[in-house]
Amino acid sequence: MTQTKGQAENGSVVLALDNITKRFGSLVANDDLSLSxxxxxxxxxxxxxxxxxxxxxxxxxxxxxxxEGAIRVADDSxxxxxxPKGSPSAALDAGVGMVHQHFTLAENLTGxxxxxxxxxxxxxxxxxxxxxxxxxxxxxxxxGLTVDLDVKTxxxxxxxxxxxxxLKALYRDVRVLILDEPTAVLTPQEADGLFIILRRLxxxxxxxxxxxxxxxxxxxxxxxxxxxxxxxxxxxxTTASADKRSIADMMVGRAxxxxxxxxxxxxxxxxxxxxxxxxxxSVRQSLNEVSFVIKAGEIVGVAGVSGNGQSAIAALVSxxxxxxxxxxxxxxxxxxxxxxxxxxxxxxxRMPEDRQHDGVVGSMSVAENIAIEDLHGxxxxxxxxxxxxxxxxxxxxxxxxxxIRCQGPDAQARLLSGGNIQKxxxxxxxxxSPKLILANxxxxxxxxxxxxEVHQRILAARDRGAGVLLISEDLDELFxxxxxxxxxxxxxxxxxxxxxxxxRGSVGMxxxxxxxxxxx
Amino acid sequence: xxxxxxxxxxxxxxAAIRIATPLIFGVLGALLCERAGVLNLGIxxxxxxxxxxxxMAVWMGCGLWTGVLVAALAGAIFGLLHAILTVVLGLxxxxxxxxxxxxxxxxxxxxxxxxxxxxxxxxxxxxFQPLDIPVLxxxxxxxxxxxxxxxxxxxxxxxxGVVAWLLYRTPLGLALRAVGDNPSSVEAQxxxxxxxxxxxxxxxxxxxxxxxxFLTMSAFDAFFFGMVNGxxxxxxxxxxxxxxxxxxxxxxxxxxxAFDAFQIRLQTEVGAFVPGQVFLMMPYLLSIxxxxxxxxxxxxxxxxxxxxxxxxR
Numbered sequence: 019m020t021q022t023k024g025q026a027e028n029g030s031v032v033l034a035l036d037n038i039t040k041r042f043g044s045l046v047a048n049d050d051l052s053l054s055x056x057x058x059x060x061x062x063x064x065x066x067x068x069x070x071x072x073x074x075x076x077x078x079x080x081x082x083x084x085x086e087g088a089i090r091v092a093d094d095s096x097x098x099x100x101x102p103k104g105s106p107s108a109a110l111d112a113g114v115g116m117v118h119q120h121f122t123l124a125e126n127l128t129g130x131x132x133x134x135x136x137x138x139x140x141x142x143x144x145x146x147x148x149x150x151x152x153x154x155x156x157x158x159x160x161x162g163l164t165v166d167l168d169v170k171t172x173x174x175x176x177x178x179x180x181x182x183x184x185l186k187a188l189y190r191d192v193r194v195l196i197l198d199e200p201t202a203v204l205t206p207q208e209a210d211g212l213f214i215i216l217r218r219l220x221x222x223x224x225x226x227x228x229x230x231x232x233x234x235x236x237x238x239x240x241x242x243x244x245x246x247x248x249x250x251x252x253x254x255x256t257t258a259s260a261d262k263r264s265i266a267d268m269m270v271g272r273a274x275x276x277x278x279x280x281x282x283x284x285x286x287x288x289x290x291x292x293x294x295x296x297x298x299x300s301v302r303q304s305l306n307e308v309s310f311v312i313k314a315g316e317i318v319g320v321a322g323v324s325g326n327g328q329s330a331i332a333a334l335v336s337x338x339x340x341x342x343x344x345x346x347x348x349x350x351x352x353x354x355x356x357x358x359x360x361x362x363x364x365x366x367x368r369m370p371e372d373r374q375h376d377g378v379v380g381s382m383s384v385a386e387n388i389a390i391e392d393l394h395g396x397x398x399x400x401x402x403x404x405x406x407x408x409x410x411x412x413x414x415x416x417x418x419x420x421x422i423r424c425q426g427p428d429a430q431a432r433l434l435s436g437g438n439i440q441k442x443x444x445x446x447x448x449x450x451s452p453k454l455i456l457a458n459x460x461x462x463x464x465x466x467x468x469x470x471e472v473h474q475r476i477l478a479a480r481d482r483g484a485g486v487l488l489i490s491e492d493l494d495e496l497f498x499x500x501x502x503x504x505x506x507x508x509x510x511x512x513x514x515x516x517x518x519x520x521x522r523g524s525v526g527m528x529x530x531x532x533x534x535x536x537x538x
Numbered sequence: 539x540x541x542x543x544x545x546x547x548x549x550x551x552x553a554a555i556r557i558a559t560p561l562i563f564g565v566l567g568a569l570l571c572e573r574a575g576v577l578n579l580g581i582x583x584x585x586x587x588x589x590x591x592x593x594m595a596v597w598m599g600c601g602l603w604t605g606v607l608v609a610a611l612a613g614a615i616f617g618l619l620h621a622i623l624t625v626v627l628g629l630x631x632x633x634x635x636x637x638x639x640x641x642x643x644x645x646x647x648x649x650x651x652x653x654x655x656x657x658x659x660x661x662x663x664x665x666f667q668p669l670d671i672p673v674l675x676x677x678x679x680x681x682x683x684x685x686x687x688x689x690x691x692x693x694x695x696x697x698x699g700v701v702a703w704l705l706y707r708t709p710l711g712l713a714l715r716a717v718g719d720n721p722s723s724v725e726a727q728x729x730x731x732x733x734x735x736x737x738x739x740x741x742x743x744x745x746x747x748x749x750x751x752f753l754t755m756s757a758f759d760a761f762f763f764g765m766v767n768g769x770x771x772x773x774x775x776x777x778x779x780x781x782x783x784x785x786x787x788x789x790x791x792x793x794x795x796a797f798d799a800f801q802i803r804l805q806t807e808v809g810a811f812v813p814g815q816v817f818l819m820m821p822y823l824l825s826i827x828x829x830x831x832x833x834x835x836x837x838x839x840x841x842x843x844x845x846x847x848x849x850x851r
Contacts, residue, residue, distance in 0.1 A: 081725075081848075107728030122726035124719035126840060127712070135716050136727030138709035145709055186727070 028058035038087035047073040065246035066465040067435040115187025125172035177208040285314030288485035294344035319500030367447035380432030385413035416445035437468030558795030560749035562694040564773035567745030574738030575718035579635025582770030583642030588747025590646035593754035613747025617740040628845030660760035702784040718839035721846040797821035
């Protein structure tokens with residue numbers, strides 16, 4: 019492959035980061051970090067959300083200017099040269115390529131145009147498409163990254179867009195390829211394909227940095243692991259000598275407590291669906307004569323392949339939809355669907371699936387977002403005006419109690435990481451001692467530490483006597499938390515019975531649409 | 539029928555192209571700006587400034603082509619101002635554009651009044667004359683329609699090709715299209731987002747000013763108050779109509795020119811029964827109709843109106 023250039027051999031250092039420090043205001047995102055990468059090596063950069071992984075890579079690629087430290091990249095003969103700070107073009111010229119977590123593709127342009135963008139002199143009056151195309155075809159062939167280059171990238175799948183991003187880097191003859199959480203958007207099959215390609219690229223002499231917070235894939239694909247925590251390096255070890263438990267603890271900085279389940283104290287029904295039907299055009303949004311009950315003190319998990327009616331159930335319980343047929347009862351009384359304010363007042367806690375979009379107002383502060391459901395109550399009002407002092411007090415307490423990492427009550431919510439946004443939502447809804455909790459994909463995209471905290475909170479609420487409706491696509495999570503399982507398929511709900519002793523195979527069959535007689 | 543016979547006359551088509559010429563300049567200019575992600579509502583004022591500057595230069599003794607250059611320079615200066623406000627400072631493109639329209643229009647009038655305080659009839663210059671190209675101008679019908687126009691009209695047609703070539707055939711054009719679509723893609727490939735946008739706005743504004751210069755140096759031979767008369771705004775609509783493509787932009791400008799030329803001739807036919815204002819309205823009504831039919835499916839440059847800052851999260 020073309021990037022196998024110069025005399026430098028596999029194993030020689032291709033990139034060195036020396037004592038990098040990067041601050042955002044009072045937040046130290048990278049604190050005196052040092053790291054090195056060898057040719058032919060896949061280095062996994064592991065850490066929780068907000069540990070400073072992405073910041074470090076943005077410093078390396080020149081998007082951010084570090085306050086202190088130096089970046090050195092090897093040239094063709096293996097000699098390290100210091101990189102000018104804050105210049106993506108210098109990084110590109112030195113052979114550093116980056117695949118961002120949020121793709122940097124011009125979606126109205128074709129894959130071909132995105133790849134060659136900026137590689138030719140801007141003052142050329144002619145583009146030599148054919149020669150460029152030949153080169154890309156050769157790279158595609160050698161790396162195994164095949165993708166249609168002639169359609170607008172907007173029409174490509176996420177996995178295909180990522181291939182274009184990798185091709186963009188390879189086309190520039192990179193020595194170092196950085197991938198920022200590349201599997202976050204991929205299906206398991208696509209992720210496996212990516213790993214094969216990464217290994218092949220590394221074998222051909224490329225240095226690869228692979229950013230992730232998923233332990234399993236890091237152990238599967240990398241040669242060496244560097245763990246970041248709170249902006250500092252928490253440890254560095256070869257993958258061969260690593261095990262899941264120890265790196266998890268290294269990432270979180272303390273032992274991750276295993277979930278403690280007490281036997282549940284089942285009480286009266288809090289939510290009852292009785293022959294509820296909802297027709298909203300697509301199957302995704304529809305329910306067909308669905309009946310189930312959730313009682314106080316139990317967690318009822320809803321399993322199912324995404325798009326089989328979960329969002330319709332969630333929309334009804336959130337007060338965002340009204341039923342077409344059937345009835346919903348809350349605490350035994352008929353509930354008026356489609357009235358979110360009444361639901362909140364009645365003590366329903368809602369954790370929406372798309373927490374960035376539906377869970378917070380990004381441009382509003384943390385304090386405002388925490389108080390938002392209570393604004394019409396007495397707590398945050400004096401004589402009809404908003405009592406900002408009370409709002410900030412509640413926020414400061416919540417930031418401490420729920421360990422929300424942010425710059426304070428006045429920070430904009432959109433600047434928080436996914437895990438911290440979820441903690442903010444928990445702080446908003448759990449403080450009201452809700453009797454019914456809708457947890458829709460509560461830990462999707464969260465790191466281990468945050469996941470564990472969310473799980474503990476949900477279990478604690480259930481032990482306190484709340485009924486929990488847990489919708490998740492993660493079977494591990496469903497089995498770990500649920501007392502009882504429901505399975506949805508094409509808008510119908512099947513009762514799979516108590517989670518304990520239930521076997522995964524039969525749940526999988528039900529998810530695929532088979533009605534099973536569950537052995538009691 | 540007499541009304542339809544209008545469409546067959548050389549005179550009608552020659553007029554349509556003459557009317558379309560300033561629109562072609564303007565729409566190309568607006569297209570360049572918007573392709574890079576910057577809406578330039580300063581266009582109406584930049585037309586006026588270009589009309590004024592070009593005419594004034596010639597009136598003061600410069601050659602016609604020097605006048606054209608002066609007009610382009612005036613446009614570039616207002617373009618630079620718009621670029622500083624919207625690209626560097628990231629201010630609202632709508633507000634900045636409207637401000638520039640007010641500023642450039644008033645400055646044009648002010649300069650005119652200051653230079654000619656006591657004139658009641660606007661002084662005239664010798665404008666561009668219709669060309670007489672051997673062979674081409676003698677082709678029946680097409681000759682008089684296309685090749686007996688002035689040099690600026692031909693320049694407008696040539697520029698359509700140049701802009702189309704620039705956008706689709708050069709690396710610079712690719713970078714321009716990318717920066718209007720997703721600035722991060724350009725930054726990640728090591729190009730300057732600001733540089734590209736500032737350049738596009740300046741170049742586009744120069745083209746807009748040429749549209750104004752055509753009015754005072756080719757279509758007419760003097761500068762009048764209110765002579766731009768909404769042509770800039772029409773260009774803004776035409777860019778959308780054209781889905782930001784130079785070829786369709788030419789088509790749109792010609793269509794509008796044809797409507798306008800037609801309504802003038804229609805007035806002499808049926809003007810006795812229908813008030814003249816109805817005819818004046820017609821091209822604008824038709825362009826609204828065309829917009830409704832075409833623009834709903836238009837593919838906007840995705841980061842049009844969105845300012846970009848380095849390192850923003």
